[in-house]
Amino acid sequence: MTQATPQAPAFQLHDEPGHLIRRAQQIAVSKFHEVHGRHVTPIQYAILRTLYESPGVDQVTLAQLIALDTSSTADIATRLEAKGWILREVLPRRQRRLSLTPAGEAILQGMRSGIEQMYLGMMDSLDGTEQREFMRLLRKFVHLNDQQNKPVDTPTKG
Template sequence: MPNKPSIEGRTKGVEALYEKPGHLVRRANQISMAIFAKECSELDLTSVQYAALTAICDCDGIDATRLSGLIALDRATIGGVMDRLETKGWVHRKPSQSDRRIKALHISASGKALLEAAGPKVDEVQKRLLAPLSPDEQQTFLQLLTKLVLLGNENSRAPQKELDAQPLKEDAA
């Protein structure tokens, strides 16, 4: 992607930007989100919403704080995401009996149906995102990216956390 000779000297600083990992990661995320949006627009579903729904489906009755750790979504952001999922009827919140601070999260039938419909499309997103790389390169890339994310986990405000206990039976299903 060379610029024309006439501006070569002047764009040096910008081209330094193109090599910076931070910039490249931002671009990759931009591309990933764009592909997701195209693929799932008719479902009215974002990638964050898909992640949240997947987690709630798996961990029925989970609370927002633990969900936040599971999918590495900022705690303060989750409220709005849940509002939208609830508006679309895919999730409902039920106050916990044992801890009145908690609102247990449950997926609805339509939420499950949506998850199933989205599954193949989400897989297609991953395929298209990695398409520029050969199968070998894809494997290497994923391995390195996983390492980077795992070991860099604590640097983000919303580090991924494993579930240290299952939700109370009372809040499940």
């Protein structure tokens, strides 16, 4: 009995959406560190930015807002609290309310011009129409594929 030789996919690796999305993420993280250094990570920035925009949010809601699992969010929040950038207040039922400290606000404000520089640097190879279309499609892709937006399958009793 002979085994069939597996067929290669009809498209090249560099044409696969997953590969291109991974490369785009690598590029974005590299640009982030190029502009801001390594004292703040992109996820830490997302937490600081979200706490600035939603002060006093609880840790579980924060995780949902930034699309990160709750245990990773808790770990990162602990590190940000140790740096003195956020305050975690214990609420009933072991929930935690999070807010920026003045030091956290200063870090975030210090990043503002770099964020704009980074955004423009990533997008400047596209013309204005392409930039708008790229962002429209990226938002649509994320929205349509976001696991948090998909209904949870619940077994039905028969």
